[in-house]
Amino acid sequence: MSRLKNESVLITGGASGLGLAIVERFLDEGASVTVxxxxxxxxxxxxxxxxxxGFADKLLAVNGDVRNYQDNENAVASCVxxxxxxxxxxxxxGIWDFSKSLVDLPVEQLDQSFDDLFHINVKGYLYLAKAALEPLARSGGSMIFTVSNAGFYPDGGGPLYTATKHAVVGLIRQFAFELAPHIRVNGVAPGAIDTNLRGSEALGQDEKVIPGKMLGQAIPNLVPVGVMPKPKDYAGAYVFFASREDNIPSTGVILNHDGGLSARGFTKNRGGDKLLSQLNIEV
Ligand SMILES: NC(=O)c1ccc[n+]([C@@H]2O[C@H](COP(=O)([O-])OP(=O)(O)OC[C@H]3O[C@@H](n4cnc5c(N)ncnc54)[C@H](O)[C@@H]3O)[C@@H](O)[C@H]2O)c1
Structure with missing residues (x-):
């Protein structure tokens, strides 16, 4: 695997969960990675x-907060x-809102929780794109953003998280337009993953972690693919969008990589549960 040999990649939130799986895969693919x-x-x-x-010389880890423009600039400069x-x-x-509904959002915490979610999930992406503009224009490179099923459908979070991920869809489309033909801009929209995803400080969720085990039991019955994918199962989509050989036709594209949410039926989540027995195939 060396589809990203000689490529230099910078990822935010790369020390845990989905980001960590992407870092490991990109190193395996030959990239140099700044986190x-x-x-x-x-x-x-x-x-x-x-x-x-054995990849120490290919990794640079920088501490920084995506809400701070200088930290984004510093990460880009350190990478270059x-x-x-x-x-x-x-x-x-990114952070989540643990599906806190409109009814349950306390009025006195609306301002701060809105800022917590939007400043990390949306402003963080805007700052990163701005800070990386010149080196990416020089290299004819690309941007990839993690969206979520919540960027397209309700019930992947509450109104705050869902609105941030819909906003990310808007950023991707606008950046793709503004930066073409020099920089490609695409997104990956994963479904539920067992990670360390946390929440808003204002809502008292900053130490709370997404209930991965519970989701692991529920999700296989809810999605057509019948499994809850692991973080590493999503990493190939990022390799695809980062690969100069493979991304030639793609900009403004968001891969709905969510277990088939758009292929659920009207009466049930999937129609093929009896397929093997109908075809007399023994497993
Ligand atoms: N876990 C899921 O079910 C799921 C589903 C769809 C999309 N996503 C998205 O995947 C992305 C990664 O989340 P994850 O699930 O791997 O969670 P995670 O918490 O395991 O990883 C997120 C990383 O981001 C870092 N981070 C958080 N706030 C930061 C900030 N202000 N500045 C810099 N770093 C910060 C954390 O320290 C952590 O290392 C997020 O954008 C999330 O919305 C997650």
Whole structure:
């Protein structure tokens, strides 16, 4: 696997969950990877893990907060200083709202919880894109953003999270238009994943973690593919959009990589549960 040989990639939120799986896959594919993440504990653990895998010279871990423009600029400059260029950014750091509904959102926490969600999930992507513009224009590179099923459908979060992910869809389409033909801009919209996804500080959810085990039991019955994919199962989609050989026709594209949510039926979630027995195929 070396589809990303000589490519230099910068990812936010790369020290945990989906981001970490993308980092590991990109290193396997030959890329040099710069990670910007807020958690010092997670970036130290990442550095140690990658060192043990023998990729220490291909990884640069920078601590930073995506809500701070200077931190984004610093990550981009550090990446270019170490690896000589930047070919692809992956905006990925995000938080959830644990599906807090309109009814349950306390009025006195609306302002701050709105800012918590929008500043990380939307402004963080805007800042990253702005900070990386010049090196990406030089390299003829690309941008990839993590969306979510919540970027397209209700019930993947509450109104705050769902609105942030719909906003990300808008950013991708507008960036794709404005930056063509020099920089490709695409997105990946995963479904539920067992990660360390946390929530809004204002809502008291900053130490709360997405209930992965519970989702792992429920999701296989809800999605047509019948499994809850692991973080690493999503990484290939990012490789595809980052690969100069493979992304030639794609800009403004968002891959609905969510277990088949758009292929659910009217009366049931999937129609093929009896397919093998109908065809007399033994498993
Ligand atoms: N877990 C899911 O079910 C799911 C589903 C669809 C989409 N997503 C999206 O996937 C992306 C990654 O989330 P995850 O599930 O891997 O969660 P995660 O918490 O495991 O990873 C997110 C990383 O982002 C970092 N981060 C958070 N706030 C930051 C900030 N202000 N500045 C810098 N880094 C920050 C965290 O420290 C963490 O390392 C998010 O955009 C999320 O919305 C997750």
């Amino acid at each position: 910007m993440d807020k958690s010092e504990k997670a970036t130290s653990a990442l550095t140690q893990k990658i060192k043990e895998k 200083a170490k690896f000589g260029k930047l070919d692809c950014i992956i905006g990925n750091a």
